[in-house]
Amino acid sequence: MKKVEMFVAGMSYSQSQSGAYALFLGVVGEDKRLPIIIGGFEAQAIAIFLEKMKPQRPLTHDLFKNFADSFEIHLLEVVINKFEEGIFFSKLVCEKDGEIKEIDSRTSDAVALALRFGCPIYADESIVEEAGIVIEEPDQEEEEENLQTTESEPHPSSANPYEDYLLEELEELLQKAIEEENYEEASRIRDEIKRRKEKS
DSSP: OOEEEEEEEEEEEOSSSTTEEEEEEEETTSSEEEEEEEEHHHHHHHHHHHTTOOOSSOOHHHHHHHHHHHTTOEEEEEEEEEEETTEEEEEEEEEETTEEEEEEEEHHHHHHHHHHHTOOEEEEHHHHHHHOEEOOOOOHHHHHHHHHHHHHSOOGGGOOTTTTSOHHHHHHHHHHHHHTTOHHHHHHHHHHHHHHHHHO
16 A cells, blocks of 8 residues: 555535535645545544644543553554545554554544644545545636625625624634633634734
8 A cells, every 4th residue: 555645734614514524635745635524523623723722621632642642652643544435434553562553543533633643644545546636726817806706795694703803802702712612613713813814
C-alpha cells in the first residue's frame, strides 16, 4: 500500500446531509482534496482544536489523549485505509513500550485525535485516486464577480444574527458560549469575529 500524506484543508456544512459537515483533507503538495462527511460532534471536536478554543472540561477526544499520555501510549500516525460504499475507514497506529498496535477507527475520530497528538495523517493512494477531487482556484476576475454578486444581492433568509454586535461584544459572547459548552454557537461567533478582522 502506497500512502500519501494529508492535511486538514477545511470544513463546511454538508449540502447533502442535514446536520452533517464536510471535512476536506488535502494532499500535501497537490490541489487534490478528499471530501469526508462527518457528524456534528466530530466536526465540533475538530473545529475547537483548529480554532484554539479552550473547553471548560475535556471533550471525548481530549480525554482519550490524556488517557493515552498517562499510560505512555503514543499515536504514531493515522491511515485512511479503506473506502467502501461511500464510507471511509481508518486505523490508528499506536505504540507502547516498543510494541505497535493498529486500532480501527472512524475517520472523523481519527482526524480529531491526529490533530491532538500532532501525528501525520495518511491515505492509501488508491483511495485518493478514487474519491479525491481537484479544487480549482478561481481567478481574480471570478472572485471580484462573486464578491459583487454577494454584495448586491441580499439574502434575507441567511441573516447574520451577530451583525449588530460590536467586536468587543462578540468576544464576550464567544467566552460565554465556551463557558456554557455551547461549542456550535462558539464556532459561529468565532467565524464572525474572523470575518470582521479579515475585512478590517
